[in-house]
Amino acid sequence: MTRDIAMHLLVIEDDPLLSRSLAQAMTRHGYTVDALARIDDAIQALRQGRFDLVLLDLGLPDGNGLDVLEWMRAHTDSTPVMILTARDALEDRVRGLDLGADDYLAKPFSITELEARVRALLRRSQQRLDNSVRFGGLVLDTRSASAWLDGAALDLPRREFSLLEALMLNAGRIVQREALENRLFGFEAVGANALDVYVSRLRKRLAGSGLSIRTLRGLGYRLEEPRESLGEGRPE
Numbered sequence: 315m316t317r318d319i320a321m322h323l324l325v326i327e328d329d330p331l332l333s334r335s336l337a338q339a340m341t342r343h344g345y346t347v348d349a350l351a352r353i354d355d356a357i358q359a360l361r362q363g364r365f366d367l368v369l370l371d372l373g374l375p376d377g378n379g380l381d382v383l384e385w386m387r388a389h390t391d392s393t394p395v396m397i398l399t400a401r402d403a404l405e406d407r408v409r410g411l412d413l414g415a416d417d418y419l420a421k422p423f424s425i426t427e428l429e430a431r432v433r434a435l436l437r438r439s440q441q442r443l444d445n446s447v448r449f450g451g452l453v454l455d456t457r458s459a460s461a462w463l464d465g466a467a468l469d470l471p472r473r474e475f476s477l478l479e480a481l482m483l484n485a486g487r488i489v490q491r492e493a494l495e496n497r498l499f500g501f502e503a504v505g506a507n508a509l510d511v512y513v514s515r516l517r518k519r520l521a522g523s524g525l526s527i528r529t530l531r532g533l534g535y536r537l538e539e540p541r542e543s544l545g546e547g548r549p550e
Contacts, residue, residue, distance in 0.1 A: 321436060322347075322365050322366050322496060322500055323346065323366065323367050323368070323369060324350070324356065324359060324360070324365045324369070325337055325347060325348070325349040325350070325369045326351070326368065326370045326374070326379060327351065327369070327398070328371060328373070332421075333351065336349070336369065337349045339425050339428075339429075340432075346476075346497065346499065351374065352376050353379070353381055356382050359501075360382075360386060363501070364393075366393070366439070367436060368393055369396050370382060370383060370396065370415075371397075371398055371399055372397065372399040372406065372410075373399065373400070379397070380409060383395055383397075383413050383414060383415060386414070387414040394416040394435040395415050395417075396415070396416060396431060396435060397410045397415050397417070397419070398423070398428075399418075399420065400420070416438075417431055417434075417435060433456075436456075447479060449482045450524065450539050451523055451524070452482060454479055459475055461475060461478065463520070463523055473498050473512055474516055477494060477498060477509075480493075480494055481535065482537060484536075486539075487536060488530055488534045488535070489534050489536065491534045491535070494509055525537065525538065526538050
């Protein structure tokens with residue numbers, strides 16, 4: 315079974331069985347998933363954290379799911395949104411797309427098709443043409459969760475892979491600590507040093523490769539090649 319990278323997904327669905335099934339399926343394939351059933355809770359979650367993709371039902375107990383989409387776009391939140399709904403009326407689809415939805419999948423649907431559409435939306439949002447991410451001697455395949463360093467395979471657990479991908483997608487730039495914690499753990503309660511443990515493990519894997527993960531205190535982390543760190547001191 316192929317595993318997808320642990321991106322952070324928000325499922326907004328009021329059917330508890332479907333919501334649980336979606337969360338289980340996405341988690342099994344490597345995603346970090348938070349599932350909510352009400353518009354107010356969803357907007358609060360979007361205020362608090364960054365998500366890589368939103369799966370949005372329209373028929374919610376406290377209103378139309380399109381209200382969430384409208385709120386997101388009004389607040390310049392460009393997170394990809396895929397609408398999942400049993401509604402088949404043309405006006406619903408048109409309004410959703412006009413409000414800024416990125417894709418539309420009618421129920422019932424195949425989980426396999428959903429996963430493929432999710433991968434496509436994530437590639438588009440990251441401006442990638444395929445499932446590969448490259449930096450220096452590192453190559454990641456985000457569909458199979460495979461990694462190579464200077465041609466040698468790396469056996470990375472899910473969260474180490476997710477952390478490395480986040481750093482590679484922003485190589486040479488600072489990635490805020492909060493953003494990395496949000497990606498790796500979602501709303502899960504973890505210790506204050508949980509992220510540091512994963513950063514330390516990745517540093518050991520990159521030892522001798524010429525790549526480094528620099529700590530910028532109070533800011534976050536940055537993946538660097540040797541030429542980027544010249545004159546800036548040693549990475550912590």
